[in-house]
Amino acid sequence: MIPEATVARLPVYLRALTALADAGIRTCSSEDLATAAGVNSAKLRKDLSYLGSYGTRGVGYDVDYLRYQIAREIGVTQDWPVVIVGIGNLGHALANYSGFRSRGFRVVALLDADPERHEEIVAGVPVRPFADLEAIAREHAVAIGVIATPAGSAQDVADQMVAAGITSILNFAPAVISVPDGVDVRKVDLSIELQILAYHEQRKAHEHARVDADDHGAAALAVGGDA
Amino acid sequence: MIPEATVARLPVYLRALTALADAGIRTCSSEDLATAAGVNSAKLRKDLSYLGSYGTRGVGYDVDYLRYQIAREIGVTQDWPVVIVGIGNLGHALANYSGFRSRGFRVVALLDADPERHEEIVAGVPVRPFADLEAIAREHAVAIGVIATPAGSAQDVADQMVAAGITSILNFAPAVISVPDGVDVRKVDLSIELQILAYHEQRKAHEHARVDADDHGAAALAVGGDA
DNA sequence: AAGAGTTTGTGAATGGGAGAACAAATCACC
């Protein structure tokens, strides 16, 4: 059983290994890979140790071999059919995102409730009515669905997805959705990320103000001491 | 000092409170709010306790009052100028995302290195040359930058942002970027989220296979026992 | 072949967050 925190980092390692392989590097140390992935080398080694013992002491890791092992563990060696619901600005961007196809994710359908969009072809895939979800999902054995609709529709879309046999949902809508046990949901929320940054930014500003005030206080105190 | 995990949830509470307020609800219990935010009520109460004591025992929380307190703590009561670099599909989607403006984030500039795009106006904001970054950032006192470029340009963009005085970066490019101390980076990676789902999906499939095998084994054993 | 130098894999210690459970505080009703 691999810890959740480790699972979340494995794709990062995979990407770093691909970059190293593209650069013609065939072997790397945990230190090299950790730097490329932006983590601590001890954490990297511990993470990899959950998968097995794929390195060689005194040498390091074979880039291609480790890459294959991680890809197999994550499951990106297989083909994952995906449906995207909600073809607005974000849906367009997702449909055109090349990072999906290159990692084994195949967009089998784009769905939208708005009939105006049913003429469109995005990234080579025609936009179809939302009502076709179940038929398409069953036909292609789709396990993963992406929600890129407005918040108001998200729960309804999620319900339909679950009814269509989808068991993993990536939710871009700014809404909390509830699903039955056994269905995984991951949430990506653009404005929440910005708000987290704003909090830290504000704290930096306060910190500066406080330090400045302390400096002034110290200066005044020093003057007082002198007088 | 508010724990990082709590900071990450405050925007969720804020959104839930706004939804409650829009529904005309003026008071709510921790249980109500926790349900709306999709968390445990004990966790919610503990999170809120870091901000202060804004509830009333036996009653609950005043929706508007709590909303203001959280907004103030996060910093979304003020105006945050933001620049977006990289106006491809994703950049377009981000520029048009209404969730930014409604939370105090104001897109003051869209930048792209490609001269072909410099004619465009997206969401009412003209696309300008990437070289103008520093001038624009200084002029508007921009603290937050968004990177929506391909992976190859991300580090260069980040370096230029830091040079322009930006101290918080939201990175959508599938690349690890390194920045000096004092600069915050948050990363949103679409394909990593899908890969995490794929891992769990694969594990579900294996689990089913194993359970099925066990069932067959148990059935065979039962038959054997009967015989 | 033996020793010096690397680098992995892992046990142990530390830190932080999640959840249960309860005391303190408030309200409603009598």
Add this chain to the structure above:
DNA sequence: GGTGATTTGTTCTCCCATTCACAAACTCTT
């Protein structure tokens, strides 16, 4: 004014994740 019901704020315990530190294992040189 007092009693019971309700809900918050907080303490305590447990669990997960991170980091340190080192023994085991390998290569290279002499």
